[in-house]
Structures are given as C-alpha cells and as structure tokens.
Amino acid sequence: DIQLTQSPSFLSASVGDRVTISCRASQGITSYLSWYQQKPGRAPKLLIYTASTLQSGVPSRFSGSGSGTEFTLTISSLQPEDFATYYCQQLYTYPITFGLGTRLEIK
Amino acid sequence: QVQLQESGPGLVKASETLSLTCSVSGGSISNYYWSWIRQPAGKGLEWIGRIYTTSGEKNYNPSLMSRVTMSVDTSKNQVSLRLSSVTAADTAVYYCARGIQGVGNDCWGQGTLVTVSS
Numbered sequence: 691d692i693q694l695t696q697s698p699s700f701l702s703a704s705v706g707d708r709v710t711i712s713c714r715a716s717q718g719i720t721s722y723l724s725w726y727q728q729k730p731g732r733a734p735k736l737l738i739y740t741a742s743t744l745q746s747g748v749p750s751r752f753s754g755s756g757s758g759t760e761f762t763l764t765i766s767s768l769q770p771e772d773f774a775t776y777y778c779q780q781l782y783t784y785p786i787t788f789g790l791g792t793r794l795e796i797k
Numbered sequence: 798q799v800q801l802q803e804s805g806p807g808l809v810k811a812s813e814t815l816s817l818t819c820s821v822s823g824g825s826i827s828n829y830y831w832s833w834i835r836q837p838a839g840k841g842l843e844w845i846g847r848i849y850t851t852s853g854e855k856n857y858n859p860s861l862m863s864r865v866t867m868s869v870d871t872s873k874n875q876v877s878l879r880l881s882s883v884t885a886a887d888t889a890v891y892y893c894a895r896g897i898q899g900v901g902n903d904c905w906g907q908g909t910l911v912t913v914s915s
Contacts, residue, residue, distance in 0.1 A: 691859075724901035726842075733892055733905035734842065740899065777842055779901055785858040786832075786844040 692716050692780050696789035702797045707768045711792045713761040713778035722782040725754055725763045728791075729774045737776075738763065770796075799824040801893050801906035809887075811915050815880040819893030819906060826850050826869065830896030831876040833867065835889040836908075843889075847896055848876065883913045 693716040703709050713723065721741040726734035736745045738754040741761055751766040765772055773796050778789040805817035819831065832847040846857035848867040857865045866879040876893060890910050894902035 722899055726901075733894075733908055734902070735905075736901055736903045739901050745903065779842075781899055781901055784856050785860070786847075788842040788844065790841045 691785055692719060692783060692787050694778050694780055694787055694789035696776075696778060696792050699790065699792060701792060701794045703768055703794065704797045705768050705770055709765050709768060709794065711763045711776055711794075713756075713763070713789050715759045715761070715780055715782075718758045719780045719782035721757050722780055723754075723756065723761045724779045724781065725752075726777045726779065727772075727774045728777065734777060768794075799895065799904050801895065801904060803891060803893050803906045803909040805909060805911070807910055808912050808914055809883055811884055811913055812882055815878070815883050815887065815891075815911055815913075817878045817891055817893075817909065817911070819876040819878075821874045821876070821895075826871060826874050826876065830898065831867075831869070832894045832896045832902055833878045834892045834894055834902070835887075836892070837889040845878065845880075845891075850876075885913050885915065887911070888913045 695714045697712045723741045725738040728734040737748050742754045753764045755762050775791045775793045777791050800822045802820045809815045827850050830847045830849050833845040835843050848855045850869050864881045868877045890908040892908045893906045895904040896902050
C-alpha cells in the first residue's frame, strides 16, 4: 500500500495567516493526489484534485501543488470557516489511501 | 444536486454481517464509481472499496477484501455494502461517496454510525 505522511499533524494559526500542509507519498503517484476538508460531525469535502485543480465552488485561497512524492496544500489567508481537519488521498493505485490528517485550529 | 443517504442498522453484533445501503437522489448512479469509506471515532479515513456501476468492476481494500461485498441496484439508484464477521474494530462512521476516476470523491453522504456490540 502507498503510505501518505502528512505534516504537521496539528497546526495552530490565526485568521489571515498563510498556512501550508504537506503530504508525502511512500512512492511516486504522479499527480493523483486529492485534498479534503472535514469539519467535526460532517463528511469530508473535496477541495483539490490532480494535485492542483480546484474543485468547483472552492474558494481560490486554497491551492495545491506538487507531483511525484511531495505535495502541498496552501491556504493563502485563513478564514474562520477554514479551521478543520485536512486529509490527502492518493488515487494512483489500489488500495486508495488517505493521510492521517492535519488538524488546523485557531490560535 | 446529487444527494446520498446511507441507511442500515446502527448496532450489529460481533461475528454478524453489517449491511448498509446508499440511496442516491438527484442524479443517476450510472457511469460513476461509488465508494465506501469509514472513519472510527476520532481517527482518520479508511477506504473500504468501490464499485463502478457501468461495468460492475469492483476494487476492495485488501485488508477487508475477504469480508466485503459491494453491489449496485440501478433500478433503485442504490449501492450496498456488506461486511461480514464484524468485530469491535469495525465500529465506525460509514460513508458512501461518489467517485470520479483520478479525481476522488466529490459527493458524500452524511455518514452513518455503526457500532459493533459484543
């Protein structure tokens, strides 16, 4: 199985901050990497796919980059509604796997 | 707008079979992958598997493959999950989600909590 390692696992930041979350794959996955946002008690929401394509309706302050084994999710200016847990997911091969998540909290 | 709704027993006895149904409204289930993903309380997401409605192709997580069965009923616009011989480790919120090849899961149900009791 392809392992996805997210860092940090926990992040404390303030409204207006720029934050970056990393996701490292245990082997190359080209650009088959998606990012999700999950709020407590809610289903995950797709934010970005193929590493850098913004899902329809997602604010432009979210962006993704990377290929191969190194990927990043960036939020350019944190808004109150962005405090949540973020997961990466690889779709390169089966089984599809997720990172363990990065919990983003208000400082 | 497509909506997904999981349904099924919230409590299952250990060693028995968990059965869940995902009802899809507002769109056809054809030509999409339909995934089941679960999340134990306070933990991360685990992909259980997916089924492609057009071909019936199924892909299961090897860690669960011996116990998982997924099926589709296109006449009812439903996707089903069966997980046999459950243990406490199968206690989780179970989500169904629409999948697009290479993109991921763009629509999710609200999730349903299944507790395995001893």
